[in-house]
Amino acid sequence: MTATLAPPVRIGRGAVWALGLLALATGALESVVTPTLPLLQRELDMSPAEGALLSIVLLITGALITPVAGKFGDRYGGKRVLIRLMAVVATGGLVSALAPSLPVLLLGQVLQGAMVGALPLSFILVRKHLPAGDSKVAIGTVSGLFVGGGMAGTLSAGPVAEGLSRHWMFALPTIAVIGATVLVNRLMPHDPPGRSDDAGIDWAGLVLLSGTLVTLMLVLALAPDLASRQPLALGALVVVLAAFVTGWIAVERRAASPMVDLRMLARPAVWKSCVLTFVICVGTAVPVYLVPQLFAVPADAYGFGAGATEIGLFLLPGAVAASLAGPIGGIGARRFGSRAVVTAGIVIMVVGLISLAAVHTEVWHLVVGKMLIALANGLCVTAMVTRTATSVEQSDTGIATSLVLVTRVLGFAVGSQASGAILTAAIPAGSDVPAESAFVTGFVMAGVVTALALLVVRTMSKGVKE
Structure with missing residues (x-):
């Protein structure tokens, strides 16, 4: 028997702006690598191939975590999942800030990739706690602040890295993420779970999607060199990509609770x-x-x-x-x-x-x-x-x-x-x-x-x- 849930508490502007500040902070943390990649390559003695890997690893993990975060948010409640996700992001930011070498920095970027799932969770909270007309404006505000945060990170990363160090360009937005998360936890009411199904997580779909995204990034990154030097290797990567895509579609169509x-x-x-x-x-x-x-x-x-x-x-x-x-x-x-x-x-x-x-x-x-x-x-x-x-x-x-x-x-x-x-x-x-x-x-x-x-x-x- 399903319990009757009380109607959600309407949130005020403070809660919306807390979500916006979180979007601003995560957007800034997401964007600091791109403008400072030459500096990171020089300080960590990275090859161009390693630099390319560093620049895309956050995108890969973000694309993987986003549908999982959205699914969990719909099922278990947006606030609960958002706070836990931000704990992972903050950990990743601190690891990146303290990283003495490329492998540690890559680990930090993998953890930071969880930040991409924050937006759909914010939208879940906005729709649950605001009427339709107000939710559209709130979604626009949060989205805009995320974009603005990305540009702010691009603007500030170079001066911070040159004036202080590469460590601080990760540390400062991470501190902002932690502060904004505390505000969201305090101002945003808990939202009841929106789903009651007991279907398990689609791990097979997650693995196949991971393989698809990783292979796609490899094809895009290596295509210019492989096309002229090793066309057979490029062809093999394309075949692997097609196999992952085919397998993923087949699994998702049959899964009781597909990831996507x-x-x-x-x-x-x-x-x-x-x-x-x-x-x-x-x-x-x-x-x-x-x-x-x-x-x-x-x-x-x-x-x-x-x-x-x-x-x-x-x-x-x-x-x-x-x-x-x-x-x-x-x-x-x-x-x-x-x-x-x-x-x-x-x-x-x-x-x-x-x-x-x-x-x-x-x-x-x-x-x-x-x-x-x-x-x-x-x-x-x-x-x-x-x-x-x-x-x-x-x-x-x-x-x-x-x-x-x-x-x-x-x-x-x-x-x-x-x-x-x-x-x-x-x-x-x-x-x-x-x-x-x-x-x-x-x-x-x-x-x-x-x-x-x-x-x-x-x-x-x-x-x-x-």
């Missing part, structure tokens, strides 16, 4: 959001990678010779735009519908990308272009997450939004690796500076890919809910 519910992915509202999120994040990842690289190109070539601190300052307008995009996207989705917000975001992003391809001879060209792209990405991703979260049953919020957030991670990984491959292929013999045409190619490619998303947008309903 493919039936939910078949819903138009969910699969369209996933496709759009992937395409938009691929397009966003290209300038995220290329713009700092272009800033760092020596001034006697065609770049600006900027250091880590200067690059952070140049990216500041983009950080502001990204942090504002979440709340704007949530309000826009509430008033005009998700399709209108996504369409506007895609148009803004395409304009920014094509502008960067056409003109990039002055610092302000890159600053404005990057600001437009950061704003557009925040609008699109917020609208997609909001649309997905409000188009499914409340008990499925964590699973559905997890699918979108995993897609976001994969989109950024694919876009970053593609950008790196374009630059690598354009480096002339005897030089370490890629040809300027490689940047133009990357921006144009990203613009075309992003524009194709409009084909999917046309099939969306005007409202948030289908």
